[in-house]
Amino acid sequence: MLDHLRALAVFANVAEAGSFRAAAKQLGITASVVSHHVTALERHLDTPLIYRTTRKLSLTAEGRDLARSARAMLDAAEEGFGRIGHRGTNPVGSLKITAPAILQHARFVTRVSTFAKHYPKVDISLTFTDRRLNMVEEGFDLALRVGWLDDSSLMARKLADGQLVLCAAPDYLTANPGIEIPEDLGRLEMINLVGTTTTVELVSMSGGEGRSIPLRHRIRVDSGFTARRMAEEGCGLVVLPDFFVHKALEDGRLVEILPGWRAPDYAIYAVWPPNRGTHLLRTQFVDFVAGIARTGPEADRIWQADGDHCT
Numbered sequence: 001m002l003d004h005l006r007a008l009a010v011f012a013n014v015a016e017a018g019s020f021r022a023a024a025k026q027l028g029i030t031a032s033v034v035s036h037h038v039t040a041l042e043r044h045l046d047t048p049l050i051y052r053t054t055r056k057l058s059l060t061a062e063g064r065d066l067a068r069s070a071r072a073m074l075d076a077a078e079e080g081f082g083r084i085g086h087r088g089t090n091p092v093g094s095l096k097i098t099a100p101a102i103l104q105h106a107r108f109v110t111r112v113s114t115f116a117k118h119y120p121k122v123d124i125s126l127t128f129t130d131r132r133l134n135m136v137e138e139g140f141d142l143a144l145r146v147g148w149l150d151d152s153s154l155m156a157r158k159l160a161d162g163q164l165v166l167c168a169a170p171d172y173l174t175a176n177p178g179i180e181i182p183e184d185l186g187r188l189e190m191i192n193l194v195g196t197t198t199t200v201e202l203v204s205m206s207g208g209e210g211r212s213i214p215l216r217h218r219i220r221v222d223s224g225f226t227a228r229r230m231a232e233e234g235c236g237l238v239v240l241p242d243f244f245v246h247k248a249l250e251d252g253r254l255v256e257i258l259p260g261w262r263a264p265d266y267a268i269y270a271v272w273p274p275n276r277g278t279h280l281l282r283t284q285f286v287d288f289v290a291g292i293a294r295t296g297p298e299a300d301r302i303w304q305a306d307g308d309h310c311t
Contacts, residue, residue, distance in 0.1 A: 008070045010037040015067035093281040094123040099144040102224035102244050104128040115288050136273050141282050145269045154271040164263040167254040168237040182211040189236040190215035194222045202261040
């Protein structure tokens with residue numbers, strides 16, 4: 001059995017990565033070594049685990065069963081190593097994290113830096129993108145999500161609450177005057193951030209009355225930075241998180257539209273795949289960020305922009 005544990009670990013990576021080449025890259029070995037381990041495992045079990053073609057790789061029924069067992073074995077080992085690594089004052093390990101691009105100039109990055117300095121034996125890989133990556137396929141331990149969760153298969157922890165803000169450049173509103181009630185928004189154009197709705201829900205700050213207003217748009221972008229910048233240039237209105245537009249509002253580059261009406265709330269979540277084991281290092285990182293978010297003089301500003309970096 002001991003001779004085949006390494007082959008099991010390699011096979012688990014092949015099953016998750018979807019190819020010998022991708023697994024080899026993750027493991028830091030050659031594709032031929034990966035193939036050797038899988039073949040040796042198949043010979044030992046006297047059954048095929050993988051169907052191989054020139055274009056793709058797929059698991060047999062036996063391969064799927066073994067992949068689940070192999071992953072459980074690796075998760076148990078990871079948890080054991082994690083417990084030992086966290087007994088001392090200097091935990092060890094690695095974290096692969098993805099977060100929305102709009103957080104890359106927020107004070108969140110300062111918090112990650114603080115964590116990295118506290119724990120110099122922890123390797124951190126941080127990817128900022130507004131594209132929602134497949135955490136399992138791309139091997140991420142943790143993701144931050146801004147908005148609402150729509151994938152119930154992920155484990156999640158709420159880190160912060162916030163509010164969306166409807167805003168536009170002063171010149172754009174001067175050119176389109178008379179926006180006094182939600183229905184007037186139909187005369188304006190929205191800069192749509194791909195993946196978000198073009199219907200805005202507004203609630204009156206005075207009476208709690210609600211409105212659902214569809215917004216016209218001819219510009220669609222896949223970057224929050226681009227959406228905000230185009231709004232500042234007078235191309236239309238945007239609906240963005242408060243932490244991301246507060247500096248532009250303070251500087252007068254943007255103006256809140258219909259301040260007597262409240263846009264929807266949102267939340268910032270930490271999410272992770274349920275099949276990644278306990279992963280105590282990830283838990284410690286989330287606790288660190290969440291703890292800072294709850295305490296200290298900047299508790300409610302942790303997600304806001306750091307100075308002029310967000311301009």
